[in-house]
Amino acid sequence: MESFLNRYRSITILLLAILAQLVLVAFQVKNDRDVRMIRVWTVTAVTPVARMVEALRGGSSGLIRNYVLLHDAHEENRRLQEEVGRLKLDNNFLKNELNMADRAKVLAVFQSHTPSRTVAATVIGIGAGTNSKVVFVDRGTASGVERGMAVVTPDGIVGKVIAAYPMASAVLLITDPDFAAGVVSQKGQVRGTLKGQGTPTCKVDYVPFEEKVEPGEWLYTSGDDRIFPRGFPVGLVKVVRSAQPFKEILVDPSGMARGLQDVLILLEGVHQAIPDAPPVNQPVFIGPPPPADTVKPPDNPGPPPSGAPAGTEADKLRAQYKEIGDAQGHKFGEGTPGSKAPDFNLKLPGPVGTPASKPAGPPGGASHP
């Protein structure tokens, strides 16, 4: 080793000198998106590995399970002993798969219904640092992602893109102390600024003490920050304390309530109205769409015939009087004062509501007294 270094001492020193200066340049230079080159290079070098690891993790669980099953087929005695454990693993695996499928379904439904233009992304890594509230997602500038874009889930906002790299993006989570977003309360339309605290709970600043905000109230994005469009759920007010000059409000963010695996990046946000009702957290069943050609019209699509009145007692009485008048040739509303009134005691054949002499005309075709 020593002789090798002595032999190639010059070229080694050259490479070291070049490398040191490259690092020096990379620490200072920023690209056109105001991101230092050293970060671009590092993330570009690291995120493909993270993507591979994520892909391997997703695909390997099924492979490992199949291998275990195949192995057990040849070892009958061990298979019997491990049956219970394997079934438990299977159960957990299926539960995870089901959960994942539910999340993907909810995400897809939300994506198709929201007016904003979005791109789905998967979290592939967490930023370095013990207290890091930054995650990396697998969508970057190649997918149209830019710095400053909002990141949401169907349950609420998640964070914002702080750096976009070619194949990945760094997302500052809502819980990071550097995070801030404009919010508005659902009931009183009270505005404030949501801030992360480095903990799972966020706080809302700049809400004057005279304003009314109640625990259990939902907060939505106000759109004032020009990052998050108006109307996205933020979270549920957990604690409200009176203080001077601003209230102390703690919020449970809803966007990460179900974990953070799949997110949506808002490429073009569209402001929405603040809903009257709080968002529903329960999964919503959406049935399949009706077939286009197999819809058969009902047998009797028209209104019920006058002979079979349905409705109130007054409707039935009117139909009865109309039939009595028709049976005696009387038209209601045309007789002069003093003329002979129809005999309302006339017994009509058949039950009331069944035309005796002629079928009923179309609705509204007869005059009424």
Next chain:
Amino acid sequence: MSYSGGHILLSSQREGQISRFPAWVMLMVPLAAILFQVYVPLFFQFLSFLEMPLLVVVYFALTRRSQVGGLLLGALVGLAQDSLSKNPPGLLGIVNTLVGYFAASVGLRLDVDHPLIRLPLTFFFFLFHQLFYWLMVRALLGQQLAFEAQKTLVLGLLNAVVGVSLFHFLDKLRKAT
């Protein structure tokens, strides 16, 4: 000044004489070259084409025949140039490091005391410097810097001519062996 014989290729490294310079020369000459590039064009605009620091690096690398010494001198001079420019430190440092290394490598093979060798070598290293700098700016800074080939060739020739004269002057500062 004494030029070695009638051949330009060295049969062995022992044949090439390693020039030694006093410490103050090694310190002051590069410094003077950098100051020249910084201040002289303020008063004599037409001299701004001269790449004096590059010429000094090429000279010391060629004559001292030390690859490590050449690359370190190139790195130091380049970093100093970067510090005095809007470039991020390291950009010209990398270019001059490579120039110093390759110049020293050439000095190990050729009789660089010969003026007919120095002229094309200086011309070549000026072109190498300009081309590599252009590549670095495009690759690292993402700037669309234009590369004017004809102008670069002319400036390379001018720098080579000045360089040969400068080298002749610097030869007088060598330690007597």
